[in-house]
Every structure is written in C-alpha cells, then in structure tokens.
Amino acid sequence: MRTLAIILGDQLDLNSRFLQRLTPKQDQLWMAELSRESTDIGSHKARVVMFLAAMRHFASSARARNWTVNYHRLGSLSPSVDFEQALTQDLKRLRPEQVQLQEPGEYRVLELIRGACQRAGVPIELHPDPHFIVTTEFFADYVSKRKTLRMEYFYRELRRREDILMDGSEPVGGKWNFDHDNRKGFPATGPTDLVAPISFPPTNQTRETISQVQSQLPDLPGSLEHFNWPLTAEDAELALDDFVEKRLHLFGQYQDAMWQNEPYLYHSRLSAALNLKLLSPRRVIDRAVSAYHDGQAPLNAVEGFVRQILGWREYVRGIYWKWMPEYLERNSLGATAALPRFYWTGATDYVCLSQTIHQTLEHGYAHHIQRLMVTGLFALLLGVDPKQIHRWYLAVYVDAVEWVELPNTLGMSQYADGGLMGSKPYVASGKYIQRMSNYCKTCRFNPALATGESACPFTTLYWSFLIQHESILRKNRRMTFQYKNLDRKSVSERDAISRAARKLKSDLEKTS
Ligand SMILES: Cc1cc2nc3c(=O)[nH]c(=O)nc-3n(C[C@H](O)[C@H](O)[C@H](O)COP(=O)(O)OP(=O)(O)OC[C@H]3O[C@@H](n4cnc5c(N)ncnc54)[C@H](O)[C@@H]3O)c2cc1C
Numbered sequence: 001m002r003t004l005a006i007i008l009g010d011q012l013d014l015n016s017r018f019l020q021r022l023t024p025k026q027d028q029l030w031m032a033e034l035s036r037e038s039t040d041i042g043s044h045k046a047r048v049v050m051f052l053a054a055m056r057h058f059a060s061s062a063r064a065r066n067w068t069v070n071y072h073r074l075g076s077l078s079p080s081v082d083f084e085q086a087l088t089q090d091l092k093r094l095r096p097e098q099v100q101l102q103e104p105g106e107y108r109v110l111e112l113i114r115g116a117c118q119r120a121g122v123p124i125e126l127h128p129d130p131h132f133i134v135t136t137e138f139f140a141d142y143v144s145k146r147k148t149l150r151m152e153y154f155y156r157e158l159r160r161r162e163d164i165l166m167d168g169s170e171p172v173g174g175k176w177n178f179d180h181d182n183r184k185g186f187p188a189t190g191p192t193d194l195v196a197p198i199s200f201p202p203t204n205q206t207r208e209t210i211s212q213v214q215s216q217l218p219d220l221p222g223s224l225e226h227f228n229w230p231l232t233a234e235d236a237e238l239a240l241d242d243f244v245e246k247r248l249h250l251f252g253q254y255q256d257a258m259w260q261n262e263p264y265l266y267h268s269r270l271s272a273a274l275n276l277k278l279l280s281p282r283r284v285i286d287r288a289v290s291a292y293h294d295g296q297a298p299l300n301a302v303e304g305f306v307r308q309i310l311g312w313r314e315y316v317r318g319i320y321w322k323w324m325p326e327y328l329e330r331n332s333l334g335a336t337a338a339l340p341r342f343y344w345t346g347a348t349d350y351v352c353l354s355q356t357i358h359q360t361l362e363h364g365y366a367h368h369i370q371r372l373m374v375t376g377l378f379a380l381l382l383g384v385d386p387k388q389i390h391r392w393y394l395a396v397y398v399d400a401v402e403w404v405e406l407p408n409t410l411g412m413s414q415y416a417d418g419g420l421m422g423s424k425p426y427v428a429s430g431k432y433i434q435r436m437s438n439y440c441k442t443c444r445f446n447p448a449l450a451t452g453e454s455a456c457p458f459t460t461l462y463w464s465f466l467i468q469h470e471s472i473l474r475k476n477r478r479m480t481f482q483y484k485n486l487d488r489k490s491v492s493e494r495d496a497i498s499r500a501a502r503k504l505k506s507d508l509e510k511t512s
C-alpha cells in the first residue's frame with residue numbers, strides 16, 4: 001500500500017481535494033469508531049449517532065467507488081483503546097509508505113495521529129482543510145498585522161476578498177451590519193408562519209447504529225427518540241433547500257428570539273452537516289445570497305445568516321488554531337465553581353434553563369442564543385470553571401467539534417480568554433431573557449427582582465457579577481452603561497445582592 005488516508009468523523013467529503021489525488025488501486029482509507037471518544041467526555045447519544053452513522057454512510061459510498069476502507073466498528077476494539085493505540089497497531093499491520101490526512105478539527109487528535117505515525121516510523125502528510133473559506137495561515141497572517149482583533153473587521157475583509165454581498169467596494173444595501181433589525185422578540189402570540197424543518201427518518205444503517213449505541217453505550221446522556229439529522233451530502237443539500245425556502249426570510253428578525261417548546265424556530269440546523277463536511281460553507285453562502293437576489297429573502301436575513309458562516313465560523317476556527325493548546329488553559333476571571341448537576345438532567349425550577357437543557361437532551365440541539373444567553377450566561381454568572389462548562393458543550397450538541405465549540409464557550413460565552421473573542425463579557429439580567437422569550441411567563445421567579453423569595457437567579461447573579469469583577473470590568477468602556485446602572489444602587493442594596501448571590505451559589509454547590 002502506498003498511502004493510508006485517515007478519514008476522521010468530521011471529514012466526510014468523498015470529493016475532498018486530497019482524496020482526489022489518491023487512487024483506490026494503490027491507496028486505502030482508514031476509519032475508526034472508538035468508544036473512548038464518546039465515553040471520555042460523556043457525549044450525548046445523538047452526537048455519537050450523528051458521527052458514527054454519517055461515517056458508515058460515507059464508508060458505504062467509498063466502497064461503492066472501489067476504495068478499500070479499513071474500518072473499525074464500535075465494539076470491535078476494546079473500550080480502553082484510544083485513537084493513538086488503534087492507529088499505531090494498524091500502521092504496524094498495514095505498513096503503508098505514508099499517511100495522509102486533512103487538518104483535523106481538534107488539536108488533541110492531531111497530536112495523537114502524529115504520535116502514532118512517529119511511533120510506527122511512517123511519514124505523515126497533512127493537507128489544509130478546504131471546507132473553510134480561509135486557511136489557518138491566512139488567519140495567522142491577518143492577526144500578525146493587527147493590534148486589536150474584532151470579528152466585525154475580519155468579516156468585512158472576507159466580504160471584500162470573496163466578493164460576497166458587495167456592490168463594487170461597498171456593501172450591498174449600504175451597510176455592513178443589520179443587527180439593529182435582527183434583535184426582535186416574538187409578539188405575545190408567539191412565532192407565526194413557522195414551518196417544521198425537513199426531517200430525515202433513520203435509514204436501516206442509521207437504525208442499526210442507533211441500536212448499537214443504545215446497547216453498547218447505555219450510560220451516555222440524551223435521547224435518540226427524535227433523531228432526524230441529515231447524514232449524507234445529498235440529505236444535507238435537501239436541508240439547505242428547506243431552510244432557504246421556508247425559514248431564511250425570517251432568520252434575521254428572530255435570530256435571537258426564544259420560545260417554549262420550539263427548538264428550531266427560523267434557524268437552519270445546518271451546523272452539524274457543515275462541521276462533518278457534508279456541506280461546504282461556500283455552497284451555503286451562495287445559496288443564501290441567491291435567495292436575496294431572487295427576492296426570496298430580505299437583506300437583513302441574508303446578511304445576518306452570511307455573517308454567522310463567513311464571519312463567526314471562520315473567525316472562531318482561526319482563533320482556535322492560532323492559540324491552541326494554550327487557549328484551553330485560559331481562565332481570565334478565575335472561575336472555579338462546579339457545573340450544577342441539573343445541566344445533565346434539566347431538573348430545575350428555572351424555566352429558561354429547564355427548557356433549554358431538556359431540549360438539548362432531547363434533540364442534541366439548542367440555538368445560539370439559548371447556548372449563549374441561557375446555559376452559557378448562567379455558568380458565567382455563577383463562576384463555573386471554564387473547563388467544566390467546555391466539556392459540557394463539547395458533549396451535548398450534535399454539531400460539537402472542538403475547533404468551533406471551544407472559542408464559543410471559553411471565549412464568547414465565558415470571557416475566559418480575557419476578550420479575544422468578544423470585547424466584553426456577554427452578561428445580562430433575567431430581563432434580557434424575559435424580553436427575548438416567553439420563558440419567564442410560567443416561571444415562579446421574577447426577572448425584575450435581584451433579592452427576596454421570588455428573585456430571578458440571573459438577576460441576582462448579574463449584579464453580583466458586576467460587583468465581584470468591578471476591578472477588571474469597570475475600566476472596559478463597553479461596560480460603562482452597566483456600571484452606571486450599578487452605581488445607582490445603594491450600599492445596602494449592593495450588600496443584599498451579594499448576600500443573596502452567596503446563598504444561591506452555596507445552595508447550588510450542594511447540588512453539584
Ligand atoms: C457556548 C456555545 C457553544 C457553541 N458550540 C458550538 C459547536 O460545538 N458547534 C457549532 O457548530 N457551533 C457552536 N456554537 C455556535 C452556534 O450556537 C451554533 O453554530 C448554532 O446554534 C447551530 O445551529 P444552526 O445550524 O441552526 O445555526 P444558525 O443559527 O442557522 O446559523 C447558521 C450557521 O452559522 C454558523 N454559526 C452561527 N453562529 C456561530 C458561531 N458563534 N460560531 C461558529 N459558527 C456559527 C453555524 O455553522 C450555523 O449552522 C456555539 C455557541 C455557543 C455560544
């Protein structure tokens with residue numbers, strides 16, 4: 001054998017550039033389902049099925065194109081075998097002249113593969129991952145030329161460079177940003193014109209994967225009852241069509257809104273397909289931009305959507321590879337609290353958290369604002385150790401791969417990177433959740449109150465967070481407004497808030 005091409009679970013594009021240079025006559029593929037990759041972080045069952053079933057569909061298509069696929073199915077190796085051990089054994093057995101692979105989505109996996117190749121004395125060739133708009137080198141070069149880093153300016157540069165939604169050198173519509181139109185809550189009657197997203201009922205192969213995961217990894221969290229994600233490039237394309245035709249037009253306006261028992265609203269549900277490389281970001285962006293030109297969706301919706309993929313998705317990947325592995329250790333606010341146990345069960349009286357966590361455990365999905373401003377915000381205000389909350393986010397979502405999950409969690413949501421991802425912490429009281437959802441309507445707590453029996457925990461912890469981190473955050477100009485409001489509170493009010501926050505934290509610690 002000339003080359004052994006390693007195909008990781010998040011690299012499932014059979015038309016990938018590096019595979020096109022190889023040939024089934026001389027080269028072979030290698031894929032492995034290792035139970036430790038799931039059990040070490042306590043992954044949601046739906047996330048496990050997402051990856052394994054998509055890998056199995058990929059392997060079937062590869063075999064149909066005459067590839068020899070050296071494939072370890074779940075359970076064929078001992079549960080204690082890790083990635084490095086499995087690969088080392090096979091390198092010794094198969095004796096390829098070289099190993100080739102695309103840049104993985106996780107620093108740890110790259111190190112394990114390098115370790116295995118070194119141990120077996122097999123050279124390794126690493127290819128850039130073409131499923132992003134820019135390379136990691138482009139981002140590193142971009143960073144080296146700037147004193148401060150902001151996603152907005154990076155995004156504008158990519159709009160110009162890629163000629164996306166541009167009118168010559170100006171943005172289409174005369175503005176780079178339609179955020180002002182994109183922060184609406186729903187009317188009291190709730191969302192209208194909502195069409196359930198296209199569903200992908202399990203194929204025989206998926207059903208087999210589901211029952212194997214149920215029987216071999218029964219202790220993992222989460223439900224598989226509603227598993228209906230696209231697992232092939234063809235189905236991912238159908239999911240894209242469905243989103244563009246039925247939900248994109250309202251994506252912008254209600255991007256930040258939340259509603260009880262409505263997990264998907266106007267979101268695309270495309271993150272897992274994008275991250276497993278069933279879909280290319282360029283294809284998704286082009287499809288959305290065409291919808292604008294064809295009059296199918298307004299500019300605020302299309303720009304808002306493009307910004308997520310061309311802006312945030314590329315930006316977080318750049319941050320991850322530029323600053324790993326040191327990034328993982330950051331904890332700028334010195335947070336050490338334990339993650340409350342209800343994050344794994346949803347068993348809490350706080351309706352916003354209960355809704356978001358139950359939905360997460362049921363579907364392996366929550367939309368961005370639920371992740372950022374409900375579960376993420378609560379962990380930040382409580383002072384949860386960033387590594388603990390990182391492990392939770394990495395485990396519970398079907399789209400979770402470390403390159404995208406870690407900067408979003410540690411940086412954007414927990415401000416543990418000291419302001420690399422965002423210029424200030426995303427903090428708010430319960431009133432934000434009240435404005436953007438109907439969660440508070442059925443909650444026994446009151447988002448307007450910081451102290452007393454009915455005080456909303458978000459509101460109590462929000463004020464106490466500002467007090468606790470005053471020495472660091474007051475000098476941040478983007479926090480001026482929040483500190484002006486804190487200054488309106490009397491000394492006795494501040495004391496009462498700090499007491500209430502201490503009690504809340506100690507009560508929660510007992511259940512962690
Ligand atoms: C704490 C936290 C953890 C997160 N973990 C992940 C994760 O593990 N995997 C993941 O793909 N996204 C993650 N995100 C980003 C975002 O929440 C999800 O991409 C989004 O909710 C996926 O749902 P969707 O496909 O319906 O997205 P939509 O709302 O329809 O957005 C369209 C697409 O834009 C991209 N996108 C949107 N926001 C971001 C972002 N902040 N960073 C990168 N890409 C973005 C995604 O590819 C997404 O599919 C996280 C966000 C937070 C705050």
Ligand code: SF4
Nearest residue numbers: 350352430440443456
């Ligand atoms: S009152 Fe507070 S805890 Fe209850 S749903 Fe609203 S924000 Fe959440």
